[in-house]
Amino acid sequence: MSKFEGFIKEEGIAFPGKTYVEKLLxxxxxxxxxxxxxxxxxxxxxxxxxxxxQGIVPESEAxxxxxxVNKVSEFDRTQLAYQPEFEDLFFMMEARIGEEIGExxxxxxxxxxxxxxxxxxxxxxxxxxxxxNLLGSANRLSEALLEQAExxxxxxxxxxxxxxxxxxxxxxxxxLAIYDVLQRDIKRLWSSYETVNQSSLGAAALTxxxxxxxxxxxxxxxxxxxxxxxxxxxxxGADYLLETSTALMTCMINTGRxxxxxxxxxxxxxxxxxxxxxxVQCSSIMPQKRNPVSIEHSRSIASSAYGDALAAVTMIxxxxxGDIVDTEDDLQPHLYRAFNNANRVLALMYAVIATLKxxxxxxxxxxxxSSITITELADTLARDYGISFRKAHSIASFLSxxxxxxxxxxxxxxIDQINAIIAGVVDVKLSEAExxxxxxxxxxxxxxxxxxxxxxxxxxxxIAERKTSLSEKIGLYEQTVxxxxxxxxxxLAYTFKE
Numbered sequence: 390m391s392k393f394e395g396f397i398k399e400e401g402i403a404f405p406g407k408t409y410v411e412k413l414l415x416x417x418x419x420x421x422x423x424x425x426x427x428x429x430x431x432x433x434x435x436x437x438x439x440x441x442x443q444g445i446v447p448e449s450e451a452x453x454x455x456x457x458v459n460k461v462s463e464f465d466r467t468q469l470a471y472q473p474e475f476e477d478l479f480f481m482m483e484a485r486i487g488e489e490i491g492e493x494x495x496x497x498x499x500x501x502x503x504x505x506x507x508x509x510x511x512x513x514x515x516x517x518x519x520x521x522n523l524l525g526s527a528n529r530l531s532e533a534l535l536e537q538a539e540x541x542x543x544x545x546x547x548x549x550x551x552x553x554x555x556x557x558x559x560x561x562x563x564x565l566a567i568y569d570v571l572q573r574d575i576k577r578l579w580s581s582y583e584t585v586n587q588s589s590l591g592a593a594a595l596t597x598x599x600x601x602x603x604x605x606x607x608x609x610x611x612x613x614x615x616x617x618x619x620x621x622x623x624x625x626g627a628d629y630l631l632e633t634s635t636a637l638m639t640c641m642i643n644t645g646r647x648x649x650x651x652x653x654x655x656x657x658x659x660x661x662x663x664x665x666x667x668x669v670q671c672s673s674i675m676p677q678k679r680n681p682v683s684i685e686h687s688r689s690i691a692s693s694a695y696g697d698a699l700a701a702v703t704m705i706x707x708x709x710x711g712d713i714v715d716t717e718d719d720l721q722p723h724l725y726r727a728f729n730n731a732n733r734v735l736a737l738m739y740a741v742i743a744t745l746k747x748x749x750x751x752x753x754x755x756x757x758x759s760s761i762t763i764t765e766l767a768d769t770l771a772r773d774y775g776i777s778f779r780k781a782h783s784i785a786s787f788l789s790x791x792x793x794x795x796x797x798x799x800x801x802x803x804i805d806q807i808n809a810i811i812a813g814v815v816d817v818k819l820s821e822a823e824x825x826x827x828x829x830x831x832x833x834x835x836x837x838x839x840x841x842x843x844x845x846x847x848x849x850x851x852i853a854e855r856k857t858s859l860s861e862k863i864g865l866y867e868q869t870v871x872x873x874x875x876x877x878x879x880x881l882a883y884t885f886k887e
Contacts, residue, residue, distance in 0.1 A: 410473060417718045418471040421478040424725055428514040429479065430462035432507055432590070433486075434880050435610035437498060439603055441885065446497055452885035454498055457490035459881075479504065501600035502593055505624045508714035509589035512721055514611065516633055519728035520582045521870060523637070526735035527575050528863050531568060533742040535859065538564035539852050542845040545830045546661060546752040547761060554759035557830035560661075560747060562843035565851055567647045572855075574643055575862070577636040584629045588613035592623035595712070612876035625710045630717075630724070634698040637727055641698070644734060645691040648684060651741070655681045661752045665744035668737075687737045694730035697723040756830040760789045760799050765827045765836075774817045784814050799828045 400406040405414055421429075434455060441451030461482060475481040487495035541560035548558040588611065591597060591604030597620045608616050617623040654662040668683035700723045708716055763785045770781035788810055792799060804824045811817050819827075826832040838844035841851070 405473070410471070414477070415471045418469075418478055420718065420722050422466050422469050424515055424721070425478065425511045426466045427462075428511045429482065429507075430458060431514065431611060431877065431880060432510055432607075433458045433462075433498060434883065435607045436502060436590070438610060438880075438883055439606045440497075440500060442606060443601055443603055445500060445600055445602065448885050450494055450497065453490050454486075454494055455883070455885065457486050457495070458498070460489055461485045479507075501598040501602040502590065503595075505594050505712045505714055506589045506592040506620075508717065509592075509624055510611070512717055513585050513587070513589065513613075513629065515721070516585045516629075516724065517582065517873075519725065520578055520585060520633065521866075521873075523640075523728055523731055523735070524575060524578050524582070524866055525870075526732050526739070527571060527578065527640075528859070528866055530735050530739045530742070531571055531575070531859055531862075533739050534564050534568040534571065535852060535856060537561075537742055537745065538568065538848070541747060541749075542848045542852070544747055544749045544752055545756045545834060547756050547759070554761045556761050556764060557756045557833045558843040559834055559845065559848060560752065561845070561848045561852070565848060565855070568855065570643050570647075571640075572858075572862075574636070574640040577639060581629075581633040581636045583614065584632050586613055587615040587617045587629075589617050589623035592617070592620035595624060596620055610876070610880055612873045624712050624714075627705050627708065627713060630705055630720070631702060634701045634724065634727070637724075637731055638695050638698045638702075641691040641695040641731055641734070644738070645688055645695075648688045648691065648734075648738065651684050652681065652688065655684065659755075660748055661755075663746040663748060664741055665746070668741050668744070683737050683741050687734045687741075690730045690737075691734045694727045694734065697727035697730070701727070753830065757800060757828070758798055760792050762799060762828055762830060762833045763789045765833050769819075769823060769827055770811075770815070770817060773823075774815075776815055776817065780814065784811055 400408060437446075437451050437454045437458060440446045441448045446454070464485070469478070469481070472481065475484065483495060483499070486498065489495075538561040541564065542562075544560040545557055546560050546563065547554045548556050548563070588604070588608035590607045590611075591602055597604075604616055617626070651662065653659055655664055664679070664681050664683065668681070669679040670682045672678040672680060701720050704716065704720045704723070705713070713720075766788065767778060767781040767785040770776040770784065771778045788799075788802075788807070791810070792802070802824075804819065804821050807824055808818050811819065834843045834845070836844070838847050840847065
């Protein structure tokens with residue numbers, strides 16, 4: 390007896406084998422039940438309405454069809470479980486509709502369409518909802534970032550390059566930089582939304598249908614903005630998945646970078662940020678600790694979201710140009726998880742930022758250290774005394790090294806000592822007032838009022854412009870959500886005349 394005979398007996402000799410059922414059909418069914426149930430019935434509704442309006446089925450039959458679809462859609466999906474007589478959720482629900490209105494009429498619902506164009510449309514409807522949810526979270530976080538930027542236009546802090554203290558800036562300038570990156574993430578997500586929110590319906594399996602359907606009518610009923618005109622493209626193109634995945638991945642990478650910064654700023658050593666009590670956790674053994682778990686989890690969840698989106702991209706790689714609906718059954722849940730986790734990240738960081746307290750005095754004290762205003766010495770010599778910048782830079786560099794060697798801070802140097810160093814290179818003598826400006830983080834920031842610079846006045850101008858822009862973006866978002874909500878309400882309320 391072959392060692393495989395027992396296995397073969399358990400598996401069966403006809404499709405689907407036991408392993409195929411347990412490892413594929415059941416998990417896929419559960420995903421379809423959890424994510425696609427509502428949109429599947431919305432597509433049924435739109436298709437039946439279109440069939441009647443086009444005269445493909447009598448209105449009297451269409452009324453029975455629509456009533457049956459609506460009734461079966463009310464079934465408690467949580468009670469659904471895989472049954473071997475049905476390939477998947479679609480065929481199970483088709484059978485349920487048949488039980489309600491008869492197999493003949495239930496079969497007519499499938500006129501002029503295929504699982505291919507229907508499957509793609511379902512995925513697009515679900516991704517549309519996920520994109521809008523994430524855009525809403527991103528808009529909310531944007532408001533918090535702008536608010537903190539406005540509250541901290543004169544909060545002086547150390548700016549870093551190569552993880553080293555570089556130059557003074559302000560927390561408002563820093564928050565505004567994060568805000569601007571997020572706006573580009575939002576722009577990419579909106580671009581993905583525009584690509585996703587297009588209808589594949591009417592493409593059928595590949596080449597449309599011989600029935601006189603209206604592709605534009607089902608598009609309109611379901612709130613799709615456009616039609617994917619070429620029917621081959623409708624079921625073959627997968628770039629809507631790639632664009633969505635990469636936009637989400639970029640957002641999570643960008644977000645993860647400044648979250649990493651936050652973990653540094655909340656340390657006792659840095660002490661710039663104080664996370665509100667609801668978002669920190671005490672150690673089980675060290676009572677003095679305030680563990681920033683909300684930020685830590687956000688960082689790891691952002692990586693998880695990125696990973697799931699990347700998995701979707703990888704799964705599309707080298708798929709043939711054609712129907713990949715079956716492959717998408719495995720692929721789509723990765724994207725749904727990615728969106729859910731991305732939303733968790735943005736919601737958590739909104740809570741942290743909206744309640745964040747800033748230690749302005751400590752941030753200013755740190756901005757006076759590490760010689761980070763030394764660039765202004767070179768600038769002053771070049772700007773006010775006509776010294777070449779390279780020569781001025783060499784003086785500033787020497788002073789910086791001496792300051793470090795002597796374990797001093799710039800403000801600990803006497804003006805006579807500074808002038809003695811300068812005199813060894815050029816014939817220039819600084820005044821006490823000039824030196825005080827050079828070592829002042831406030832002056833350093835104030836004088837950098839060039840467009841996009843950190844001066845409070847310039848940051849205030851940028852904030853004002855961005856507030857207006859954000860208000861317009863939120864208005865567009867709310868209008869989009871309201872339009873889709875109204876479209877669905879109209880679809881659910883549609884009735885045929887008696």
